[in-house]
Amino acid sequence: MPGDSLLLNIQAKQQHTYDAIVVGSGITGGWAAKELCGKGLKVLMLERGRNVEHIKDYTTANLAPWEFDHHLRLSKADKERSYVQSRHYSYREDNKHFYINDKENPYEEIKRFDWIRGDVVGGRSLLWARACYRWSDLDFEANLKDGHGIDWPIRYKDIAPWYDYVESFIGVSGSKENIPQLPDGIFQPPFELNCAERSFKQKIERAYTDRKVIIGRTANLTRAVKGRGQCQARDLCHRGCPFGAYFSTNASTMPAAYATGNLTVKPHSLVNRVLYDEGKQKATGVEILNTETNKTEEYYAEIIFLNAATVATTFILLNSTSTRFPAGLGNGSGQIGRNLMDHHKGLSITADIDGFEDSYYYGRRPTPAYIPRFRNVTDQSPDFLRGYHYGLSAYRGRQEHDAAIGSALKEALAEPGQWGISMYAFGECLPYNDNRVTLDTNKKDKWGRPLIAVDCSFRENENAMHKDIAATGVEMLEAAGYRNIQVNGSISFPGNANHEMGTARMGKSSKDAVLNSYNQMHEVPNVFITDGSCMTSGSCVNPSLTYMALTARACDYAIKALKKGNI
Incomplete structure (x- = not known):
């Protein structure tokens, strides 16, 4: 009967209705779910990948190298299946099951773009390098001062x-240093520099008044907290940590959200678009493709947080067309997809260190030493804008030996060899309007959706900075008195630093920005975006801690606005 059909439709819609929908389960999606659930909202978290349960699904966490078929190397089949993921150092035999299958999920590279993606609940929160640094006003004021991008x-x-707030919850180990361009935070006790690194610190800080060598700040616990254990210094974080010692959605924010009784997680849910009501002029929900059934489904909510990661969030926005927004949801400014940024990296600067033959170190520390940005802090370089930071580690390799076999070989291998040091750097990329993500409607993915196209490159400023990184790194190793200094590598391609950002930027006006100061869409006020796409500039500092802080702040604002009836 018609009446029965209507009743069934109403019930189905009610069963698919929540207070809030969070798209994505990575670092920011996990935080959004935790905050919204903690304030009493019924939250649906949608994740395109399969489920990964903390501890149980870290299937390789305790395996030895010889227990893998290829001893941690990638097979030819691995490289063919994941031809983009295998461009990145972190994609290995012991964690390849967390990454996306590139053959099944292609995108168009107008210029090479290394889009490194997880395909599991937890996303790249299971795979990140855990570096946690605060931005300063040197970063937040950069666009205004040099005229690139918007303020x-x-x-x-x-x-x-x-x-x-975020640091207190996730647990960040580090040392207070009173460096203006790198604000101190709420820290657990730091990991220690080894003897060679302490010597390097003394030499560099004696030679240069504008530089400091500090221990890295990392979301690895040095003291256990409720539900999570202390870091064991195994440096196997990329496999998933059974101790919960590093911050991930799976070990930290998701359990907190589940504890409220307000969280529903739906994996295998690929979001196609945000549903928009022309009459109400607000979003009403999202349409997903169930990747197990290949059927579309709709879910509804009062507020929506898009946290699918920069490029995927951009796809959702551009694919969410309507009469009001023919170029994509909330895209009256025309800025969605533009200003794509990533950090540039790629160099390895190494040297041999004499001395310290009677010293070694314990464990595999999960964070390097760190030299905060010193370029263009007080004086402006004539060669480039913005700046970069260095990471470094001193280490001992194996002893060189002539023993061929037997006990002599075993004894030789047990002796540590020469001390060495290795440096790398991350540099800032300026926001360029024509570094962008678009949709190619003439090409379709396996689900019949427009193919994502990425057109992004580093420019003259980034290349000039890259040259300075190499020259200055060599200069510092020479100042420390090291020998056999070598520079290897070249500037990376965009995407390979895993810090893609900027395609739905924050700004003061809807004329040239997508989001306001609370990560709320200017033109669709019940949609919030707090993943990397929200960023207005890139800094040279790892961005994940800033993403988390912006997410917690946006959730607080959204809940208050919802209670006041302003959304």
């Missing part, structure tokens, strides 16, 4: 309390 609508003071 950020916030400053450090706006986000500082949210840095406190």
Whole structure:
């Protein structure tokens, strides 16, 4: 009967209706779910990948190298199946099951772009390098001062309390250093520099008044917290940590959200578009493709957080067309997909260190030493804008030997060899309007959706900075008195630093920005975006801690606005 059909439709819609929908389960999606659930909202988290349960699904976490078929190397089949993922150092035999299948999920590279993607609940929170550094006003004011991009609508003071909040929850180990361009935070006890690194620190800080060598700040616990154990210094984080010692959605924010009784997680849910009501002028929900059934489904909510990661969030926005927004949801500014940024990297600067033959170190520390940005902090280089930071580690390799076989060989291998040091750097990329993500409607993916196209490159400024990184690294190793200094590598391709950002930027006006100062869409006020796409500039500092702080801040604002009836 018609009446029965209507009743069934109403019930189905009610069963698919929540207070909030969070798209994506990575670092920011996990935080959004935790915050919204903690405030009493019924939350649906949608994840395109399969489920990964903390501890149980870290299937390789305790295996020895010889227990893998290829001893941690990639097979020819691995490289063919994941021809993009295998461009990145982190994609290995022991964690390849967390990454996406490139053959099944292609995209168009107008210029080479290394889009490194997880395909599991937890996303790249299971795979990140865990570096946690606060931005400063040197970063938030950069666009305004040098005229690239648009001005950020916030400053450090706006986000500082949210840095406190996030660091207190996730657990960040580090040392207080009183460096203006790298604000201190709420830290657990730091990991220690080894003897060679301490010597390097003394030499560099004696030779240069503008540089400091500090221990890296990392979301690895040095003291256990409720539900999570202390870091064992195994440096196997990329396999998933059974101790919960590094921050991930699976070990930290998701359990907190589940504990409220308000979270529903739906894996295998590829979001196609945001549903928009022309009459109400607000979003009503999302359409997903169930990748197990290949059928579309709709889910509804009062507020929506898009946290699918920059490129995927851009796809959703551009694919969400309507009469009001023919170029994509909330895209009256025309800025969605533009200003794509990533950090540039790629160099390895190495040297041999004499001395310290009677010293060694314990364990495999999960964070390097760190030299904060010193270029263009007080004085402006004539060669390039913005700046970079270095990471470094001192280590001992194996002893060189002539023994061929037997006990002599075993004894020789047990002796540590020469001390060495290795440096790398991350540099800032300026926001360029024509570095962008678009949709190619003439090409379709396996589900019949427009293919993502990426057109992004590093330019003159980044290349000039890259040259300075190499020259200055050599200069510092020479100042330390090291020998056999070598520079290897070349500038990376965009995407390979895993810090893609900027395609739905924050700004003061809807004329030239997608989001306001609270990560709320200017033109669709019940949609919030707090993944990397929200960023207005890139800094040279790892961005994940800032993403988390912005997410917690946006959730607080959204809940208050919802209660006031402003959304």
